[in-house]
Amino acid sequence: MLQNNQQTQNFQNQGMNNFTKSNRFEQNQVAHNDNNEDFNKILQGIDDEYDDQFMPNNQESQKNFNQNQNYNLNIQTQQQQNNFQGNQLQTFQTPKSEIGNINFPPTNGNLPPFYNNSPQIMNNNFNSPAYNNIQTNSLRGSQTTISNRPSGSISSNMLNNQQQIPQNAPNREILEALVQKNNELKNEFIYQFIKIRQTNQYQPGIKKKRYQDNSLYFGQVSIQGINEGKGMYMVQNGDIYLGDFFQGKFHGYGVYIHHNLERYEGEFQFGKKEGKGIYFYNNGDVFNGQWKNNLKNGQGYKHSNLTNDTYTGLYLNGKKHGRGELKYGNGDLYFGDFVNDVKEGKGKLTYANGTIYTGDFKNNEPSGNGTLEFINGDAFDGYIANGNMVKGILYFANGDQYEGSFQLNKQHGQGVMRYSNGDIYEGLWTQGEKTIGKQYYPDMQIQYEGEWKNDTHWGRGKLVWLNYDGDYYEGEFRNNKKHGKGVLTYKDDNGNLVQENVVFVDDVQQQAMPF
Structure with a gap:
């Protein structure tokens, strides 16, 4: 022998x-x-x-x-x-x-x-x-x-x-x-x-x-x-x-x-x-x-x-188990833990489009706490389930930052958006769109709270002029402008509170009536 x-x-x-x-x-x-x-x-x-x-x-x-x-x-x-x-x-x-x-x-x-x-x-x-x-x-x-x-x-x-x-x-x-x-x-x-x-x-x-x-x-x-x-x-x-x-x-x-x-x-x-x-x-x-x-x-x-996939790493009882590297035929690359032939544990997945996920995996999918780096410079840090963002902070390449809930990788539910120019929106989101919430505009010293559509004031809302002792308009809006019926509340020269029923068309007041 x-x-x-x-x-x-x-x-x-x-x-x-x-x-x-x-x-x-x-x-x-x-x-x-x-x-x-x-x-x-x-x-x-x-x-x-x-x-x-x-x-x-x-x-x-x-x-x-x-x-x-x-x-x-x-x-x-x-x-x-x-x-x-x-x-x-x-x-x-x-x-x-x-x-x-x-x-x-x-x-x-x-x-x-x-x-x-x-x-x-x-x-x-x-x-x-x-x-x-x-x-x-x-x-x-x-x-x-x-x-x-x-x-x-x-x-x-x-x-x-x-x-x-x-x-x-x-x-x-x-x-x-x-x-x-x-x-x-x-x-x-x-x-x-x-x-x-x-x-x-x-x-x-x-x-x-x-x-x-x-x-x-x-x-x-x-x-x-x-x-x-x-x-x-x-x-x-x-x-x-x-x-x-x-x-x-x-x-x-x-x-x-x-x-x-x-x-x-x-x-x-x-x-x-x-x-x-x-x-x-x-x-x-x-x-x-x-x-x-x-x-x-x-x-x-x-x-x-x-599939043209290639795996290099550890096996146990015929299955991928332990640390390994899996190169997919479509260009994706995974390096990390395997359990019984599936990606499970800690790992890093680099997609063919340049997106990189680093964090927890479960049942072959990114699931748990992790980070996402996108090719356009955006980045996410938070909780992910089945490859989708669930809750965390999304950092935009332009300096904007969203913190809150997600659904199908879009802002969904309660969340706060902090813009690079200082504006802040806090409220509800539906599939990446603001629906009902409050936004503060520091440059113009105004604040809007109400309904939104296409990222604009649209529907019922309240616009407050912060530098005018709290004067405000409460009524109808369209495309970021006062449009329709509403009530204008302000103080006169004598400091008395005045309220007027008003009608606006594209921010232009059409008539005023005593309240």
Whole structure:
């Protein structure tokens, strides 16, 4: 195990991105000549064992295929065959760019950028009937046949151009999907198997075991017959594991390919993902980080293909938990606390439009005490619920200041507005508009108290001239002017209180009558 661990560490330090170019196989050709016979045994059995394990029953499939003689399924085009025939002796030494641009993140613990995944391995060259007898003299130094399937095997029949199947579109689509998925998984499996081969020399003792649940082990075993060393394990449901075994369990470095083509590459301990590992989702997402008990635990990095979001931070039991940074595809950026996959606790959210919130979060939203900084220079300090200002102080860039209640981020309810010129309004607001309140104008030494509309005196109100011993007009207003009927109260030259019924039109008195 010490040797295996050292080999695993060396492989991780290399980084999977270095696994490129055709000479990656030739470089190992001489080093592994002493084990080529064992390696050949494993490769030689891959194709037949895979078909036996996962393809449909031969007789049943033939019966279904032959129900209608009028439809010929051309799964493999002539162009694909020609492409394959020109490359069949080079399949295993094809440069990386020719086998689907598979970009594997480094496994040295550094958090990588996002990688293209969901590879189409080897351009499906293995789909060709020519694959029945592939010769790989470039791989092993001598011409050797990997697989020589009986021409009547199910997978071979499915790939023949003239196979008869029912002329039924849904059935045909199901069959094509089955063939495509089977070949993708097989090609991915073979590629991963060969890739692991490049980093470790196989030892004698290759065995094949088939279990009662129809799963299959193919690889090294201990003297006691326990799966130990390097090998592959094919699960009845279509999953495949390739890598290190110890005491019959996945242990060390390995690759686990799910039947839906999702893939984990990294460290295992006693049958579970544990340590550093990379997980490729079939929707294009990628996770690279720490694992424990088959779940993401510790530092990790994840890129979401659909939204282009990226998260770098802590995980607990498979969920974002602790401090982390989440970059959204729309340009928003959050740094702070997570609890069970949601933003919760203290954090800072910078929106793509330049707005910055710093403070409490709950259920993924700014909630609690916090501050908002707007790109226009305005700022808010107070209580926020579900991302909206509720109560606090709003500082305007021009020097104005509002303190009070909010609804949907607008002044709503009771509040005080202090203007930079010294004016002060105190009263009720409705969705950012003054409705009923009192405003003091120090420059003009007047005070208005009453109804408002469009930020002007409008409706019933009272206007007091503070520098005229408290003279006032109480009545109707429109657009900041006395307009309509009202009562004018003032003191005459003798100091007597006088009240007049008056009518104003746009601040111009029309008539006066004794009260």
